[in-house]
Amino acid sequence: MRVERIVTETEDGSIRTISLSFAEGSKPFAFIPGQFSELSIMGVGEAPFGIASSPMTPDALDFTIARVGTVTTELHYLEPGETIGLRGPLGNGYPVDALKGRDLLVIGGGFGFSTLRAFTNYALHPDNRGGFGRLVVVYGARNPGLLLYRDDLRNWASRDDVQLIVTVDRAEGDWAGAVGNVPSHVKGLEVDPASTAALVCGPPAMIRYTLPVLDALGLAPSDIFLSLEMKMKCGIGKCGRCSIGGSYVCIDGPVYSLARLRELPGEFS
Amino acid sequence: MTDKITDRDALVRFLERLLAIPGMTVYAPVAEGDGAAFDGISSASEALLDFPGAVRSPRHILTPMTEKLLSMGPDGRVEEAIPTPGPAVLFGVRPCDARAIAFLDRVYAGGDMTDPYYRARRDALTIVSLGCREQRPTCFCTTTGGGPLSPEGSDIMLEPSGKGWSVRAVSEKGRALADATGIVVESNGENPDTGSIGAEMTPRVDLAALKKSLDESFDDPRWQTLTAKCLGCGACSFICPSCHCFDIVDGEEDGVTVRSRIWDTCQFKAFTKQASGHDPRPTGADRFKHRMMHKFSYCIDSYGMPGCVGCGRCVEACPVNLDIRRLMEAFGGDGLE
Numbered sequence: 001m002r003v004e005r006i007v008t009e010t011e012d013g014s015i016r017t018i019s020l021s022f023a024e025g026s027k028p029f030a031f032i033p034g035q036f037s038e039l040s041i042m043g044v045g046e047a048p049f050g051i052a053s054s055p056m057t058p059d060a061l062d063f064t065i066a067r068v069g070t071v072t073t074e075l076h077y078l079e080p081g082e083t084i085g086l087r088g089p090l091g092n093g094y095p096v097d098a099l100k101g102r103d104l105l106v107i108g109g110g111f112g113f114s115t116l117r118a119f120t121n122y123a124l125h126p127d128n129r130g131g132f133g134r135l136v137v138v139y140g141a142r143n144p145g146l147l148l149y150r151d152d153l154r155n156w157a158s159r160d161d162v163q164l165i166v167t168v169d170r171a172e173g174d175w176a177g178a179v180g181n182v183p184s185h186v187k188g189l190e191v192d193p194a195s196t197a198a199l200v201c202g203p204p205a206m207i208r209y210t211l212p213v214l215d216a217l218g219l220a221p222s223d224i225f226l227s228l229e230m231k232m233k234c235g236i237g238k239c240g241r242c243s244i245g246g247s248y249v250c251i252d253g254p255v256y257s258l259a260r261l262r263e264l265p266g267e268f269s
Numbered sequence: 270m271t272d273k274i275t276d277r278d279a280l281v282r283f284l285e286r287l288l289a290i291p292g293m294t295v296y297a298p299v300a301e302g303d304g305a306a307f308d309g310i311s312s313a314s315e316a317l318l319d320f321p322g323a324v325r326s327p328r329h330i331l332t333p334m335t336e337k338l339l340s341m342g343p344d345g346r347v348e349e350a351i352p353t354p355g356p357a358v359l360f361g362v363r364p365c366d367a368r369a370i371a372f373l374d375r376v377y378a379g380g381d382m383t384d385p386y387y388r389a390r391r392d393a394l395t396i397v398s399l400g401c402r403e404q405r406p407t408c409f410c411t412t413t414g415g416g417p418l419s420p421e422g423s424d425i426m427l428e429p430s431g432k433g434w435s436v437r438a439v440s441e442k443g444r445a446l447a448d449a450t451g452i453v454v455e456s457n458g459e460n461p462d463t464g465s466i467g468a469e470m471t472p473r474v475d476l477a478a479l480k481k482s483l484d485e486s487f488d489d490p491r492w493q494t495l496t497a498k499c500l501g502c503g504a505c506s507f508i509c510p511s512c513h514c515f516d517i518v519d520g521e522e523d524g525v526t527v528r529s530r531i532w533d534t535c536q537f538k539a540f541t542k543q544a545s546g547h548d549p550r551p552t553g554a555d556r557f558k559h560r561m562m563h564k565f566s567y568c569i570d571s572y573g574m575p576g577c578v579g580c581g582r583c584v585e586a587c588p589v590n591l592d593i594r595r596l597m598e599a600f601g602g603d604g605l606e
Binding site: 040042043044045046066068069072085203204229230231233234236237238239240241242243245246251265266267 | 339341347376377380382384487488513514515516517518519520521526528530533535540541542543544545547549550559562563566567568569570571
């Protein structure tokens with residue numbers, strides 16, 4: 001994969017999005033929003049990242065990467081034109097077919113928002129928008145400086161076919177938007193529970209406090225889909241690292257319905 | 270020339286015939302420290318034929334402790350290092366270890382995704398097992414669904430019979446090897462002679478009941494008390510014939526950049542620690558519980574058999590005598606005594 005560009009997403013510089021195009025000898029693949037890939041720099045290592053761009057723009061793939069270790073640091077400091085390895089697409093992705101015709105609550109926090117950004121851009125594409133009902137996006141970060149995808153957020157805010165709530169835990173600077181954690185804003189939504197499905201991805205605390213709110217709104221566990229984080233290595237169900245019960249997050253997930261998760265041991269949050 | 274394995278000398282002759290097959294690699298138990306381990310042999314005299322069970326399992330023959338996956342030369346081309354082994358025989362494993370290989374087959378070569386590195390080694394390997402005449406104090410194969418003459422995973426089973434062994438061809442691969450060595454196949458497994466092994470090998474915990482109990486015990490406070498002495502050293506995993514978790518690391522070998530997989534264990538602290546610092550299994554009790562749950566519940570769901578064959582190595586190896594049989598007893602109902 002050829003590095004096309006690298007965008008620093010957050011004011012503290014800790015999160016960057018790299019855009020990759022298919023180098024000579026490789027060709028674009030079909031994928032589902034919510035799937036991930038393993039990015040590889042030989043001699044440094046390999047790590048899994050959710051595909052942050054929509055499958056409707058398959059020629060370039062975005063990955064949003066927080067700098068936390070050796071591989072992510074190397075990825076942050078790549079230069080346009082360099083090539084890296086990719087294995088993917090991996091995992092199951094969001095159940096886009098089952099979501100057809102449903103009203104959707106997209107709920108994300110922190111940089112767990114990356115595959116939800118992929119899904120939202122997928123759902124908003126002119127070829128797909130008519131296939132879904134009402135679309136509500138609730139996205140939160142700890143402070144305004146940590147908000148990702150500002151171009152997308154501006155774009156979505158200007159549209160009338162998506163309701164966008166962007167919130168921060170602590171307002172700073174000239175922030176004039178919503179304040180408060182994600183679940184407190186989900187709580188205020190009016191939804192028709194029978195026709196609504198929720199897609200949720202974020203830090204464990206956000207998930208823990210959002211699930212009871214969704215329950216109170218009347219959503220069934222089979223209509224709530226969570227994209228999980230687990231430490232992974234191989235990405236193909238062999239190395240044993242990401243197991244939750246008899247399920248491997250890398251092949252059976254990372255997206256699980258809450259109904260399915262409740263059948264598994266309670267390690268998911 | 271055909272032969273029956275009527276005594277120990279005949280067993281040595283069989284081994285010599287295996288070694289005489291052109292291009293054949295023979296792995297057998299050899300002396301290592303105070304015990305035995307599986308390694309390649311070049312003459313029959315190197316093999317330990319009367320060992321009670323190897324200290325280390327033969328797992329490294331199919332999944333080396335460090336296994337090169339990819340290499341990148343100076344031109345930047347990345348190549349897969351899929352092995353191309355010649356024919357090999359794994360001689361003298363006990364039925365528990367053969368059954369562990371049947372389990373590894375389900376992990377690496379079952380389902381939608383076959384591991385080509387494992388597949389290559391496995392396809393080249395024929396397994397000749399020695400049935401057990403006696404048990405060690407730590408043995409509990411029958412409790413995990415195996416037995417002293419369990420044929421699962423073996424291609425040829427040598428069943429104890431008088432002073433010698435009765436040859437049973439378990440698979441087509443085994444029959445071909447018997448033909449190639451002129452060994453007479455005598456047994457169909459119907460009249461086993463299990464020597465002194467008797468009633469004491471009666472299964473002591475019902476596996477289905479244990480699984481059901483474990484599935485209901487995720488939040489049981491006894492996990493804390495029963496596993497409190499665990500040091501998290503991982504000896505139990507590294508000595509286990511069916512543990513198979515691995516890590517993937519990059520490094521350099523003779524000036525070439527390589528990516529390798531290395532054995533890992535869920536008993537180590539960093540195993541599930543996420544990039545954010547969050548760890549779904551932060552305590553030793555969480556990690557030991559995962560080991561138990563994985564072996565006696567999750568593996569049954571995923572692979573149709575437990576991830577433990579009852580070889581007893583972990584019972585011997587644990588530096589603080591944390592006996593997995595005691596946990597099976599605690600959660601599995603009737604108990605061991």
